Amino acid sequence: MAESILLVEDEKAIRNAMAEFLSEEGFEIYQAGDGLEALEVFKKETPDLIILDLMLPKLDGLEVCKAIRQKSNVPIIMVTARDEEIDKLLGLELGADDYITKPFSLREIKARIKAVLRRTGFQSAAEEHKISFGPLEINTDRREVKVNNKVVELTPSEYAILTTLSQNIGRPYSRLQLLNATLGESYAGYERAIDTHVSNLRKKIEPNPQKPIYILTVYGLGYKFGDNYESNV
Numbered sequence: 212m213a214e215s216i217l218l219v220e221d222e223k224a225i226r227n228a229m230a231e232f233l234s235e236e237g238f239e240i241y242q243a244g245d246g247l248e249a250l251e252v253f254k255k256e257t258p259d260l261i262i263l264d265l266m267l268p269k270l271d272g273l274e275v276c277k278a279i280r281q282k283s284n285v286p287i288i289m290v291t292a293r294d295e296e297i298d299k300l301l302g303l304e305l306g307a308d309d310y311i312t313k314p315f316s317l318r319e320i321k322a323r324i325k326a327v328l329r330r331t332g333f334q335s336a337a338e339e340h341k342i343s344f345g346p347l348e349i350n351t352d353r354r355e356v357k358v359n360n361k362v363v364e365l366t367p368s369e370y371a372i373l374t375t376l377s378q379n380i381g382r383p384y385s386r387l388q389l390l391n392a393t394l395g396e397s398y399a400g401y402e403r404a405i406d407t408h409v410s411n412l413r414k415k416i417e418p419n420p421q422k423p424i425y426i427l428t429v430y431g432l433g434y435k436f437g438d439n440y441e442s443n444v
């Protein structure tokens with residue numbers, strides 16, 4: 212889905228030029244010509260980023276920034292003129308993420324937008340698919356597993372078993388189901404191969420592999436993911 216940008220700028224020629232350029236770049240664009248309109252459009256459309264001119268009719272950029280910050284962490288890029296140095300700093304204090312000084316090229320504003328979106332995107336844990344189970348953390352975007360904040364190297368089979376089991380806490384999976392989950396990598400065909408993978412996986416992620424809290428054995432069937440991570444001592 213396209214990221215949306217709210218352009219707040221009272222100079223119509225500048226606003227139109229930016230709007231045209233940025234929609235061609237694939238962004239969805241909302242526009243506002245003064246501070247009050249900016250707050251209205253923001254509330255209605257909840258854009259992914261705001262480009263906010265400092266000098267605006269009705270409510271200036273600093274006031275708009277302050278008002279938005281009271282209820283949202285949406286990235287804000289302030290636009291200032293050369294002689295507004297002090298206000299620029301104030302803007303950052305009020306929670307703007309970046310600023311750009313007029314006159315600027317369209318290419319420059321695009322680079323700032325991308326940088327701010329990338330930076331703020333990284334801060335939001337919800338954007339990255341990270342799941343924690345006590346000290347165990349699985350990041351499915353990076354295919355990275357951590358225990359107590361330290362990265363644990365898993366083989367593709369071990370990773371597949373872990374993510375399959377942890378998708379449904381407490382639900383038992385047969386060895387055959389787990390084998391299917393690892394297929395493509397392990398076509399040895401023996402369900403018992405799962406036991407070896409699980410044993411290796413436990414050594415890597417369990418506080419005590421002899422008394423697992425994450426990968427639990429379901430006798431006569433297979434394995435399941437545990438739901439009590441405090442019980443280990």
Ligand code: CA
Binds near residue numbers: 220221222266
């Ligand atoms: Ca202005």
